[in-house]
Amino acid sequence: MDGMCLMCGLEDKSIYHALFKCGGVKEIWDLWKECPTVIGAKNMDFSYLAFKLLDVGTPRDMELLVVIAWAIWHNRNLRVFEAINQRAEQVWNHAVSMLSDYKEAVKFCMLGPSDCEVSWKKPQVEVFKINTDGAIANEGRGSSIGVVIRDSRGEAVAALCRVLPGCFLMDEIEALTVKAGILLARELDLHQVIVESDSLSIVQRILAKDFSGGLGHIVHGILGWPISLNVMI
Numbered sequence: 698m699d700g701m702c703l704m705c706g707l708e709d710k711s712i713y714h715a716l717f718k719c720g721g722v723k724e725i726w727d728l729w730k731e732c733p734t735v736i737g738a739k740n741m742d743f744s745y746l747a748f749k750l751l752d753v754g755t756p757r758d759m760e761l762l763v764v765i766a767w768a769i770w771h772n773r774n775l776r777v778f779e780a781i782n783q784r785a786e787q788v789w790n791h792a793v794s795m796l797s798d799y800k801e802a803v804k805f806c807m808l809g810p811s812d813c814e815v816s817w818k819k820p821q822v823e824v825f826k827i828n829t830d831g832a833i834a835n836e837g838r839g840s841s842i843g844v845v846i847r848d849s850r851g852e853a854v855a856a857l858c859r860v861l862p863g864c865f866l867m868d869e870i871e872a873l874t875v876k877a878g879i880l881l882a883r884e885l886d887l888h889q890v891i892v893e894s895d896s897l898s899i900v901q902r903i904l905a906k907d908f909s910g911g912l913g914h915i916v917h918g919i920l921g922w923p924i925s926l927n928v929m930i
C-alpha cells in the first residue's frame with residue numbers, strides 16, 4: 698500500500714493522479730465552465746497543461762489553473778490529515794475567492810500611500826463596532842487572536858488578546874476571532890454590534906450561512922447572535 702494514493706488507495710500516488718484523477722477532483726475541474734482546453738486528458742501532466750493554456754488561454758486562465766490545483770492539493774491534505782471533507786463547490790469557491798482576495802490585495806498595495814490609509818469609521822450612536830484579527834504562527838508557536846470593541850465616539854470599550862495553543866488554518870483562526878469578539882460583546886451586554894473582519898472568505902461564509910466542514914460549528918455559533926458584518930482589509 699506504500700506507493701498507493703492515501704486518499705483513494707486505488708492507484709499509485711503521483712501528482713497527475715492527485716490533481717486530475719483521484720476521486721472527486723474531476724467534479725472540481727468540471728466547475729471551470731469556461732476552460733479553453735480539456736483537463737485531465739490521458740497523460741497530460743501539469744506543466745503540459747500550463748503550456749497549453751499559455752497557448753490557447755488568457756492570463757486569467759493561467760491564474761485559475763494554479764489556484765485550483767493548489768485548492769485541490771489543500772483539500773487533499775485536509776482530507777488525509779484532518780479528516781475534513783469538502784464538497785467540490787467548496788473547493789472551487791475557496792480557490793476563486795482566494796484569487797479575488799489576492800487581486801484586491803494587489804490593487805490595494807498599488808495605490809499611493811495616502812490612498813492606502815484605511816479609514817476606520819465610527820459606528821452610529823448606541824452601536825458598537827468589533828474589529829477582529831487573527832494570526833497563525835509556524836514552528837509550533839501558538840496562533841493569536843485580537844479583538845477591539847469601540848463605541849460611536851471611536852473610544853475603545855473593551856479589548857482582548859489571546860494566544861491559542863495548537864495549529865490552526867487561517868480561516869479557522871479568523872472565524873474563532875470573530876466568535877471571540879461576539880462573546881466579548883455578549884459579556885458586556887452590548888446588543889447592537891457590527892463585526893469588522895479582514896477575512897473576506899469568513900465574512901462571505903457567515904453571510905451565506907455555510908455550516909459545512911470543520912468551520913461549520915463556529916459559523917453556527919457566530920450566527921446565534923444578531924450582528925452586522927463588514928469586511929475591512
Ligand SMILES: [Zn+2]
Nearest residue numbers: 702704705719
Ligand atoms: Zn487517489
